[in-house]
Amino acid sequence: MNKTIASIILFSAVIFSFTTMQTKKKILFFGDSITQQGAGPNGYIKKFDSLLAQNGLSSRYETLGAGISGNKVYDLYLRMDSDVLAKSPDAVVIFIGVNDVWHKRTSGTGTDADKFEKFYNAIIKKLKAKNIAVYLCTPSSIGEKNDFTNPQEGELNAYSAIIRKIAADNNCPIIDLRQAFTDYLKTNNPDNKDRGILTADGVHLNMTGNIFVAQKMFDVLSKSFIK
Amino acid sequence: MNKTIASIILFSAVIFSFTTMQTKKKILFFGDSITQQGAGPNGYIKKFDSLLAQNGLSSRYETLGAGISGNKVYDLYLRMDSDVLAKSPDAVVIFIGVNDVWHKRTSGTGTDADKFEKFYNAIIKKLKAKNIAVYLCTPSSIGEKNDFTNPQEGELNAYSAIIRKIAADNNCPIIDLRQAFTDYLKTNNPDNKDRGILTADGVHLNMTGNIFVAQKMFDVLSKSFIK
Amino acid sequence: MNKTIASIILFSAVIFSFTTMQTKKKILFFGDSITQQGAGPNGYIKKFDSLLAQNGLSSRYETLGAGISGNKVYDLYLRMDSDVLAKSPDAVVIFIGVNDVWHKRTSGTGTDADKFEKFYNAIIKKLKAKNIAVYLCTPSSIGEKNDFTNPQEGELNAYSAIIRKIAADNNCPIIDLRQAFTDYLKTNNPDNKDRGILTADGVHLNMTGNIFVAQKMFDVLSKSFIK
Amino acid sequence: MNKTIASIILFSAVIFSFTTMQTKKKILFFGDSITQQGAGPNGYIKKFDSLLAQNGLSSRYETLGAGISGNKVYDLYLRMDSDVLAKSPDAVVIFIGVNDVWHKRTSGTGTDADKFEKFYNAIIKKLKAKNIAVYLCTPSSIGEKNDFTNPQEGELNAYSAIIRKIAADNNCPIIDLRQAFTDYLKTNNPDNKDRGILTADGVHLNMTGNIFVAQKMFDVLSKSFIK
Numbered sequence: 001m002n003k004t005i006a007s008i009i010l011f012s013a014v015i016f017s018f019t020t021m022q023t024k025k026k027i028l029f030f031g032d033s034i035t036q037q038g039a040g041p042n043g044y045i046k047k048f049d050s051l052l053a054q055n056g057l058s059s060r061y062e063t064l065g066a067g068i069s070g071n072k073v074y075d076l077y078l079r080m081d082s083d084v085l086a087k088s089p090d091a092v093v094i095f096i097g098v099n100d101v102w103h104k105r106t107s108g109t110g111t112d113a114d115k116f117e118k119f120y121n122a123i124i125k126k127l128k129a130k131n132i133a134v135y136l137c138t139p140s141s142i143g144e145k146n147d148f149t150n151p152q153e154g155e156l157n158a159y160s161a162i163i164r165k166i167a168a169d170n171n172c173p174i175i176d177l178r179q180a181f182t183d184y185l186k187t188n189n190p191d192n193k194d195r196g197i198l199t200a201d202g203v204h205l206n207m208t209g210n211i212f213v214a215q216k217m218f219d220v221l222s223k224s225f226i227k
Numbered sequence: 228m229n230k231t232i233a234s235i236i237l238f239s240a241v242i243f244s245f246t247t248m249q250t251k252k253k254i255l256f257f258g259d260s261i262t263q264q265g266a267g268p269n270g271y272i273k274k275f276d277s278l279l280a281q282n283g284l285s286s287r288y289e290t291l292g293a294g295i296s297g298n299k300v301y302d303l304y305l306r307m308d309s310d311v312l313a314k315s316p317d318a319v320v321i322f323i324g325v326n327d328v329w330h331k332r333t334s335g336t337g338t339d340a341d342k343f344e345k346f347y348n349a350i351i352k353k354l355k356a357k358n359i360a361v362y363l364c365t366p367s368s369i370g371e372k373n374d375f376t377n378p379q380e381g382e383l384n385a386y387s388a389i390i391r392k393i394a395a396d397n398n399c400p401i402i403d404l405r406q407a408f409t410d411y412l413k414t415n416n417p418d419n420k421d422r423g424i425l426t427a428d429g430v431h432l433n434m435t436g437n438i439f440v441a442q443k444m445f446d447v448l449s450k451s452f453i454k
Numbered sequence: 455m456n457k458t459i460a461s462i463i464l465f466s467a468v469i470f471s472f473t474t475m476q477t478k479k480k481i482l483f484f485g486d487s488i489t490q491q492g493a494g495p496n497g498y499i500k501k502f503d504s505l506l507a508q509n510g511l512s513s514r515y516e517t518l519g520a521g522i523s524g525n526k527v528y529d530l531y532l533r534m535d536s537d538v539l540a541k542s543p544d545a546v547v548i549f550i551g552v553n554d555v556w557h558k559r560t561s562g563t564g565t566d567a568d569k570f571e572k573f574y575n576a577i578i579k580k581l582k583a584k585n586i587a588v589y590l591c592t593p594s595s596i597g598e599k600n601d602f603t604n605p606q607e608g609e610l611n612a613y614s615a616i617i618r619k620i621a622a623d624n625n626c627p628i629i630d631l632r633q634a635f636t637d638y639l640k641t642n643n644p645d646n647k648d649r650g651i652l653t654a655d656g657v658h659l660n661m662t663g664n665i666f667v668a669q670k671m672f673d674v675l676s677k678s679f680i681k
Numbered sequence: 682m683n684k685t686i687a688s689i690i691l692f693s694a695v696i697f698s699f700t701t702m703q704t705k706k707k708i709l710f711f712g713d714s715i716t717q718q719g720a721g722p723n724g725y726i727k728k729f730d731s732l733l734a735q736n737g738l739s740s741r742y743e744t745l746g747a748g749i750s751g752n753k754v755y756d757l758y759l760r761m762d763s764d765v766l767a768k769s770p771d772a773v774v775i776f777i778g779v780n781d782v783w784h785k786r787t788s789g790t791g792t793d794a795d796k797f798e799k800f801y802n803a804i805i806k807k808l809k810a811k812n813i814a815v816y817l818c819t820p821s822s823i824g825e826k827n828d829f830t831n832p833q834e835g836e837l838n839a840y841s842a843i844i845r846k847i848a849a850d851n852n853c854p855i856i857d858l859r860q861a862f863t864d865y866l867k868t869n870n871p872d873n874k875d876r877g878i879l880t881a882d883g884v885h886l887n888m889t890g891n892i893f894v895a896q897k898m899f900d901v902l903s904k905s906f907i908k
Contacts, residue, residue: 070339074301074304074305074346075342077301077304077305078301078304078345078346078349103335103339104334104335104336105335107331107339108330108331108332108335108336108337109331109335109336109337109338109339109342110335110336111336112297112330112334112336115302115336118305119301119305122305
């Protein structure tokens with residue numbers, strides 16, 4: 001009898017945990033080196049996990065990092081099947097665009113604006129075909145100066161505008177990091193430094209930046225996906 | 228009786244032409260503006276058609292142009308399904324790489340060497356999965372000078388070397404236009420001009436260039452695919 | 455007697471006009487294609503002449519154009535002796551910097567920021583050694599969009615900041631065209647166009663732009679040099 | 682008496698050494714970081730000194746380094762008075778051009794070919810006006826591969842051709858390092874490495890490269906200047 005009861009309890013527990021596992025929704029972060037670092041210790045994905053925990057949601061959502069250093073929009077497209085669709089995510093946060101602009105200057109291998117838009121739309125189309133919720137981020141920064149003198153900020157703003165348009169066209173929520181960074185730096189960078197506020201080098205997030213980005217993402221996902 | 232015989236003849240003719248159509252093998256040329264122009268009057272694809280006709284092969288092979296101006300290797304990858312696989316070609320001649328190098332200088336949007344190789348291999352993999360015969364061309368020229376002073380020829384040679392390696396790795400025949408152009412220009416450009424020998428502007432083929440390229444392609448395809 | 459009087463009058467007239475000629479002060483505009491076009495019909499230097507005339511100052515000041523298409527700061531330095539000092543100007547308005555930024559993108563031949571400053575200071579030093587009044591302009595625009603998305607505006611702002619610093623260091627009045635253009639475009643470009651407001655192509659001045667620039671220059675020179 | 686003799690000897694020694702000092706001819710090496718390093722221990726200028734010593738010429742010739750990292754042709758022009766003419770050299774060896782090409786790719790701040798020629802000629806003109814013997818070097822290498830795939834070698838060859846033309850136009854002896862490097866690497870780089878043969882990084886000379894360059898310079902100067 002005891003044995004029978006024990007068996008039932010154990011069986012129920014297994015079923016319950018199995019069910020829980022089954023229903024945990026996957027949020028995948030898809031991007032470049034910022035996202036690759038975001039999956040590391042103190043990275044923005046870890047900070048996002050903390051926000052889930054703080055809100056008692058850890059049992060219902062899990063996160064996955066899919067960032068690779070140096071990636072541009074077409075690199076994401078190339079590795080979608082293996083790195084995203086194969087993981088069956090419920091939501092994908094796309095955070096791309098910095099290298100598409102940056103590499104124009106550093107190596108002559110940036111991405112033309114029209115092709116940036118084309119590949120971005122192709123990615124969204126594939127994700128939507130699998131009923132995945134898609135969130136778009138604008139690229140945060142290449143240089144943190146707040147007097148409009150970061151060498152490539154004009155183009156970074158232009159590509160951010162393209163992403164906002166893509167988001168509107170595809171009815172995808174936008175996490176407007178470019179705007180958020182610009183606003184934050186306006187009041188939190190009194191010495192007009194080009195790094196060290198939200199980033200370590202003008203591009204890659206420092207501790208404050210990782211917390212900042214995680215919060216912005218959590219804010220937007222909480223309005224629709226995370227409940 | 229006459230009617231019956233006429234019907235039989237007509238029927239046979241229809242069947243025959245239908246059969247012929249069915250068995251005509253499709254050769255698709257996949258590339259950039261050089262190939263887009265190649266499909267136009269006097270373009271290299273038209274010259275290739277003439278070579279098929281001269282060799283009495285027009286009833287067995289047909290050609291298709293799939294070139295789009297400004298394309299780089301990743302643009303080919305993006306439009307493979309609609310522009311290549313949907314046409315069910317038996318052979319595909321890939322002629323890409325000029326813009327991957329050229330645009331580094333003209334607009335800061337060329338292609339990194341490692342990514343060039345990655346996308347190129349991804350294209351070949353998809354084609355081979357459909358049992359399509361794949362032929363690779365090295366990029367012909369950016370400038371026709373023969374004293375080693377064309378500004379981007381070092382990099383064009385480097386990307387040609389990558390393509391030769393990809394061809395060897397994948398066991399694909401190579402149409403080595405880069406080598407053929409270099410050899411031809413060595414003896415046919417006595418005034419060391421940067422255009423006007425095989426091209427109109429250093430890149431896009433003139434009449435001589437279109438004939439030259441068609442012949443080189445025909446030579447290689449005749450060794451394996453065209454019989 | 456009549457003859458004597460006539461002679462005296464004639465003599466006086468000659469002396470007077472000679473004196474006038476001698477005392478006409480020379481204002482030389484030193485720059486790139488914007489200034490080269492500025493010396494043409496409807497150019498900003500012609501508009502500046504009109505402002506002198508409107509203010510009854512034509513007999514006391516004359517203008518000289520010394521703009522050459524494609525010039526960067528070091529090109530000005532190279533041709534100072536022949537094109538500026540040899541003309542013995544009383545004031546020189548330096549309007550340079552657009553190509554130093556622009557050509558980074560278009561041909562890979564822009565000017566490093568530190569060298570821009572070095573050559574600019576060398577020019578000023580040579581002019582000051584001849585007791586020439588020196589006026590500095592910030593570079594007006596590369597693209598007229600007013601939503602901060604002109605591709606090279608970050609760097610144009612950075613080079614403008616360098617020029618403001620040089621002006622302060624050398625105690626030279628500044629004609630802040632960059633600021634003036636930005637302010638004007640904020641309220642006069644409702645459709646966020648990249649050209650057609652003050653320029654024909656984003657860089658070279660249209661009629662409105664030529665009048666605008668002439669006025670800004672006249673305003674600043676009127677405070678010190680033109681009296 | 683002893684004192685008198687001692688005085689005479691001392692006096693003679695002073696006179697002699699003074700005379701020697703007076704008649705020692707100065708050879709100044711004018712260039713970029715390669716020349717800046719060339720003045721350091723084991724640098725090519727030190728190796729040149731050794732060649733003078735080996736040939737018993739140390740008492741008649743002395744060398745001076747005037748290389749500054751990052752310099753392009755116009756930087757040489759800017760600092761001619763202070764760094765060259767003020768030293769009253771008898772001969773100047775100009776070794777410039779690597780950065781004029783290299784920086785096109787690395788920072789978008791290379792030098793246009795036509796301006797390269799203009800500034801180079803302006804430097805020669807100033808030196809010749811002082812009756813200084815002028816020697817021109819072609820730029821050695823950006824990458825040491827010997828299969829024509831160094832990314833910028835086409836342009837480096839083009840700028841070398843410009844320098845050869847300038848040398849001919851101005852009747853200046855040429856030290857053709859570009860040709861010498863190309864020939865040497867053809868037979869001494871069996872593994873087609875991009876560095877490590879004559880340079881440490883493709884550009885800056887290693888020990889072998891410093892000895893090689895010193896010898897080439899000595900060979901040419903021995904034909905006319907050093908006797």
